[in-house]
Amino acid sequence: MSIFVWKDPALNTPLAEALSVVLLALVLACAVIRPFGWSEAVVAVPAAALVIVTGAVSLDDALAEAEQLGPVVGFLAAVLVLAQLCDDDGLFRACGAWMARTSAGRPRRLLTQVFLAASAITAALSLDATVVLLTPVVFATAARLGVRPKPHVYACTHLSNTASLLLPVSNLTNLLAFTVSGLTFTRFAALMALPWVAAIAVEYVVFRRFFATDLDAGTQAPPATETPELPLFALLTVGGTLAGFALSSVVGVDPAWAAFAGALVLAVRALLRRRTTPRALLRSASVPFLAFVLSLGIVVRAVVDNGLDTALGHVIPAGTSLPVLLGLAALAALLANLINNLPAVLVLLPLTAPSGPGAVLAVLLGVNIGPNLTYAGSLATLLWRRIVHAHEAEVELKEFTRLGLYAVPASLGAAVLALWGSLTVIGGG
């Protein structure tokens, strides 16, 4: 590959590859375990510096990677802030009240409402919002109604992955793929709309059957009567931001600006009303996490360039026919389960980008839906469970994995089929 020509010959390739792989493992392990309560950036940033200093990745390549990831990271920060400010404004509380009211005390209706809410919130405000902000609200709603909470909480964890297919902002993996795919925001959404609906529909059917017993139990609590004020301003700002995303592709501006504008509007209002502080805003932007993503990108680049590209190049099918798309999605899902979907997508993107947007989107289906297979994400999570939660009672793994075994192959298959249909009708552009 041509990039080899540009590399500083300070380290020979096998040695550079070994060093990069060790550093990547270290970065990932420390992000999961957080030794001494360290921030995820504490190990990642020096690791990135080390691959540059040793020449495992050239300074030019590292800069190119940073240049590509920088806007992605900024975009992500804006969305994280936007979601946090929506929560401060009571959007998620209002969502809980809406679910309680409209479910009329019927567990099956509540599951439908949870699916609708989690799908919309994941798509518009990213999976972080669903996991961190919506899940507790859903649990509280179920508890208040006297409904068994398990199906509804599991729905949140599954949909935070499955429903994160629709927009580039829905998942960090999407943002990474979006920048290399060359698609516009609207085209991305148009191509992913059908796979998004298909995957969620399959999950819904699986949940209704899998949790039939829990959903059969009635409720005793009287339907909640409290109706918190709808945070109209926050809702309109999110709507305006989404419209801004669509408009950005027409005008040809980076959609990140729409996210910045949305976050800025809510931030200024919250600051004026003294509902937040600059410190809290900075915290919700998760600066160490952003540094972590940048550093992880550079370390992965070193791993890919020093040999993984040629090794995986033989395994990765080219083209966008249905069998190829299925193969790519399956490979991506496998990798996402082996490590975590973030490094998986960083590894696979440069290798599939030459095949065009269809291949990139198939990888996304795999890395986004795949994590539902192993307990909440990956073997990295298992490591976390062993070390961080070793003192706690062993969590029931069997049921979660069984649910994943039903849901993941079916929803992934349906999504790939839908993507193939979308590509045929709309075209990869």
Next chain:
Amino acid sequence: MAVVVWIVEGTWPACVDAARAHTPADTEIVLLHVTPAEVPGAAHGAFAGLLGRGHPERDPGTRLENLAAASAEQLLRSAADRLGRPSTAVERNGRVEREVVAATAGADLLVLARDGDRTHLGPRSLGPAARFVVDHAPCPVLLVWPEPSPGLATMPPPR
């Protein structure tokens, strides 16, 4: 004589009513609720799956644990009110069916509700948790329908 009443969301009132109807007024009654560990566990796991998102204080699993404790307390209070007799509330965490069996050690009776398909008499009126408990309980078991039982006509024909 000690009677353990297994309180589960959605089906508990029938158990409380049965305990009152079928035991003498001076019976020692234990109201037992088990919070499944896998519910906060799923939220913990989903948060850990968000690689590198830091801030352990934002872990939704911890918030779920607190919410679960509060809601269990509320549920047990409602059950005690409905019972209208002196009783002891016991809250446990873990694998539900195993915790229930463990809590019946030394008890004279366990009252529980059917938790499966209750549209007809059998064959699946017990869900996995109730089936396990009925199978493993070291004491006599009083198994009740959470709502009026379906008529005899709903029984599946013999094969």
